[in-house]
Amino acid sequence: xxxxxxxxxxxxxxxxxxxxxxxxxxxxxxxxxxxxxxxxxxxxxxxxxxxxxxxxxxxxxxxxxxxxxxxxxxxxxxxxxxxxxxxxxxxxxxxxxxxxxxxxxxxxxxxxxxxxxxxxxxxxxxxxxxxxxxxxxxxxxxxxxxxxxxxxxxxxxxxxxxxxxxxxxxxxxxxxxxxxxxxxxxxxxxxxxxxxxxxxxxxxxxxxxxxxxxxxxxxxxxxxxxxxxxxxxxxxxxxxxxxxxxxxxxxxxxxxxxxxxxxxxxxxxxxxxxxxxxxxxxxxxxxxxxxxxxxxxxxxxxxxxxxxxxxxxxxxxxxxxxxxxxxxxxxxxxxxxxxxxxxxxxxxxxxxxxxxxxxxxxxxxxxxxxxxxxxxxxxxxxxxxxxxxxxxxxxxxxxxxxxxxxxxxxxxxxxxxxxxxxxxxxxxxxxxxxxxxxxxxxxxxxxxxxxxx
Amino acid sequence: xxxxxxxxxxxxxxxxxxxxxxxxxxxxxxxxxxxxxxxxxxxxxxxxxxxxxxxxxxxxxxxxxxxxxxxxxxxxxxxxxxxxxxxxxxxxxxxxxxxxxxxxxxxxxxxxxxxxxxxxxxxxxxxxxxxxxxxxxxxxxxxxxxxxxxxxxxxxxxxxxxxxxxxxxxxxxxxxxxxxxxxxxxxxxxxxxxxxxxxxxxxxxxxxxxxxxxxxxxxxxxxxxxxxxxxxxxxxxxxxxxxxxxxxxxxxxxxxxxxxxxxxxxxxxxxxxxxxxxxx
Numbered sequence: 001x002x003x004x005x006x007x008x009x010x011x012x013x014x015x016x017x018x019x020x021x022x023x024x025x026x027x028x029x030x031x032x033x034x035x036x037x038x039x040x041x042x043x044x045x046x047x048x049x050x051x052x053x054x055x056x057x058x059x060x061x062x063x064x065x066x067x068x069x070x071x072x073x074x075x076x077x078x079x080x081x082x083x084x085x086x087x088x089x090x091x092x093x094x095x096x097x098x099x100x101x102x103x104x105x106x107x108x109x110x111x112x113x114x115x116x117x118x119x120x121x122x123x124x125x126x127x128x129x130x131x132x133x134x135x136x137x138x139x140x141x142x143x144x145x146x147x148x149x150x151x152x153x154x155x156x157x158x159x160x161x162x163x164x165x166x167x168x169x170x171x172x173x174x175x176x177x178x179x180x181x182x183x184x185x186x187x188x189x190x191x192x193x194x195x196x197x198x199x200x201x202x203x204x205x206x207x208x209x210x211x212x213x214x215x216x217x218x219x220x221x222x223x224x225x226x227x228x229x230x231x232x233x234x235x236x237x238x239x240x241x242x243x244x245x246x247x248x249x250x251x252x253x254x255x256x257x258x259x260x261x262x263x264x265x266x267x268x269x270x271x272x273x274x275x276x277x278x279x280x281x282x283x284x285x286x287x288x289x290x291x292x293x294x295x296x297x298x299x300x301x302x303x304x305x306x307x308x309x310x311x312x313x314x315x316x317x318x319x320x321x322x323x324x325x326x327x328x329x330x331x332x333x334x335x336x337x338x339x340x341x342x343x344x345x346x347x348x349x350x351x352x353x354x355x356x357x358x359x360x361x362x363x364x365x366x367x368x369x370x371x372x373x374x375x376x377x378x379x380x381x382x383x384x385x386x387x388x389x390x391x392x393x394x395x396x397x398x399x400x401x402x403x404x405x406x407x408x409x410x411x412x413x414x415x416x417x418x419x420x421x422x423x424x425x426x427x428x429x430x431x432x433x434x435x436x437x438x439x440x441x442x443x444x445x446x447x448x449x450x451x452x453x
Numbered sequence: 454x455x456x457x458x459x460x461x462x463x464x465x466x467x468x469x470x471x472x473x474x475x476x477x478x479x480x481x482x483x484x485x486x487x488x489x490x491x492x493x494x495x496x497x498x499x500x501x502x503x504x505x506x507x508x509x510x511x512x513x514x515x516x517x518x519x520x521x522x523x524x525x526x527x528x529x530x531x532x533x534x535x536x537x538x539x540x541x542x543x544x545x546x547x548x549x550x551x552x553x554x555x556x557x558x559x560x561x562x563x564x565x566x567x568x569x570x571x572x573x574x575x576x577x578x579x580x581x582x583x584x585x586x587x588x589x590x591x592x593x594x595x596x597x598x599x600x601x602x603x604x605x606x607x608x609x610x611x612x613x614x615x616x617x618x619x620x621x622x623x624x625x626x627x628x629x630x631x632x633x634x635x636x637x638x639x640x641x642x643x644x645x646x647x648x649x650x651x652x653x654x655x656x657x658x659x660x661x662x663x664x665x666x667x668x669x670x671x672x673x674x675x676x677x678x679x680x681x682x683x684x685x686x687x688x689x690x691x692x693x694x695x696x697x698x699x700x701x702x703x704x705x706x707x708x709x710x711x712x713x714x715x716x717x718x719x720x721x722x723x724x725x726x727x728x729x730x731x732x733x
Contacts, residue, residue: 207540241708
């Protein structure tokens with residue numbers, strides 16, 4: 001797929017991959033073998049009928065292809081961009097055994113973009129109202145998915161979002177250059193047209209509790225608040241000025257549009273030497289944001305090796321192309337500040353991989369005497385997130401595990417409280433957009449069953 | 454959207470507004486705050502809820518014009534709407550029957566201490582209030598505080614009203630005069646809260662301060678508001694905003710509050726250009 005030149009794009013916030021044109025899409029689609037027993041579908045958490053939509057693209061029925069995807073995936077333009085297809089559908093593609101698998105993700109994106117650009121986003125059939133209300137807490141991928149599924153079945157769906165803009169991680173977390181916000185806005189508008197109501201600035205647990213929602217007449221509640229609380233390393237100097245959590249750095253840039261300061265009011269520190277701690281997709285998003293904000297040096301500091309990085313290969317590759325410098329097998333020990341409290345350097349240590357631990361991953365071990373100092377003026381800590389306790393702590397009887405994640409029964413999303421369901425990162429811990437969507441789909445079925453009893 | 458129902462200018466740069474926010478008015482407790490955003494390109498700023506009327510669905514905020522957003526907010530009038538108004542956030546003040554409490558407010562902090570003073574008084578405590586400002590014209594809510602206190606001491610730095618000196622001097626006099634004090638609540642500029650905490654430390658009087666850290670989401674998501682309390686990192690928005698003043702690292706808080714000084718200046722200069730008449 002054509003992409004913006006790395007030298008140019010490292011300084012702008014426009015989308016990196018430019019997308020297929022019709023001809024390229026049809027050519028790519030025609031590579032699909034249309035297997036009798038398609039293995040790709042099994043790799044898709046929301047079971048998109050992949051061979052069917054690809055065939056429709058070959059036939060030039062692009063709107064039909066989009067409709068096929070939307071039968072099971074309410075956010076195809078999003079998934080076509082941020083799904084780790086290489087670990088899902090494309091991993092299972094028969095063609096991948098000897099060569100390149102069919103670019104299923106790119107074709108999905110093409111079909112969704114075609115439909116959106118055509119202005120032909122059709123409102124699907126909505127079943128007659130069942131006169132029952134369902135409350136969804138959080139408007140991220142899981143909440144948007146279940147809202148779409150339940151509204152189609154005839155439920156009155158209201159999403160409660162804590163922030164001032166719907167979309168959750170799609171809005172505050174994933175940068176514009178990877179997922180243009182106009183796409184998320186279009187998906188939200190589509191849900192609204194289907195009848196989904198969205199209440200903004202509604203911090204459930206503070207503004208209203210889940211029990212109050214049930215008293216207000218909601219028959220079921222789905223909790224999809226994500227794993228929104230940042231994790232710090234608790235090493236000396238971590239509260240110095242210029243040190244951010246990835247959540248804050250990305251929220252300032254994406255949700256608050258700090259990269260457009262001073263036209264937008266929210267500021268962000270635009271350092272010259274920016275170190276991002278971590279090796280996941282969020283770390284890649286942060287380090288590439290740093291470049292676009294004007295960093296002269298943008299570093300990834302990661303305690304394991306390249307193979308162990310949890311980020312998508314494509315994102316690591318993009319970061320590398322754009323000039324990100326990687327300090328692998330390296331861990332920060334402490335930060336030093338100047339007289340005004342600004343971070344000026346970080347002390348790091350080299351690591352070596354030891355024996356695999358209980359999880360099967362080789363744990364990094366510090367190499368004594370390998371400490372070194374790296375001058376930095378901005379640091380972004382992107383080592384993961386944890387459960388935000390606001391909802392669980394204000395919902396009596398809602399069972400959580402020792403990390404604060406909500407305990408559910410099997411895949412239905414049922415919690416310890418009847419009528420209350422949960423899914424996405426608040427159940428699984430930090431995972432992917434598509435898994436959160438899959439949880440929303442399954443919970444939609446379970447809630448439908450519960451309310452049909 | 455939240456409508457402004459009433460606006461009063463309390464002093465040269467301190468404004469009080471009544472805002473229509475029925476759910477927040479019903480839920481909020483003393484010590485909690487809101488985060489608001491005025492326009493599509495606006496930033497999110499936290500402001501303490503000063504009072505509420507659950508029947509009328511109204512909450513009251515008081516703010517001082519200190520930067521771009523508060524300046525813009527002060528230009529809004531009765532009938533205008535605030536785009537985003539989110540809350541109530543933060544933990545409520547621990548309101549118990551302590552005995553004799555001293556509530557101290559400095560500058561715009563008098564607005565923040567008022568709901569706490571009121572709640573403590575309603576709970577049955579004997580309340581001594583100390584309020585102060587740089588000069589007479591900047592002193593706010595004297596009548597309101599007097600109405601919820603058993604005893605009120607007013608201080609001005611320049612001596613233009615009340616007793617000359619800082620609020621910490623008044624507290625010191627009380628303590629040295631042999632007053633038995635069970636708990637102190639102090640809200641105001643960081644140096645003031647630090648001075649009050651240092652004043653009570655030798656006497657072991659528990660002192661609660663409310664911190665005004667920089668915030669973005671206000672729900673525990675970003676960590677912008679992190680402070681060091683008893684050597685541990687805490688988030689002001691969800692773990693606070695009130696902490697034990699003897700445990701707070703005020704010097705770190707002061708530094709962190711200056712993180713965007715440069716950007717604030719840029720915004721301020723832009724505001725002046727836009728107005729064309731040297732500020733507002």
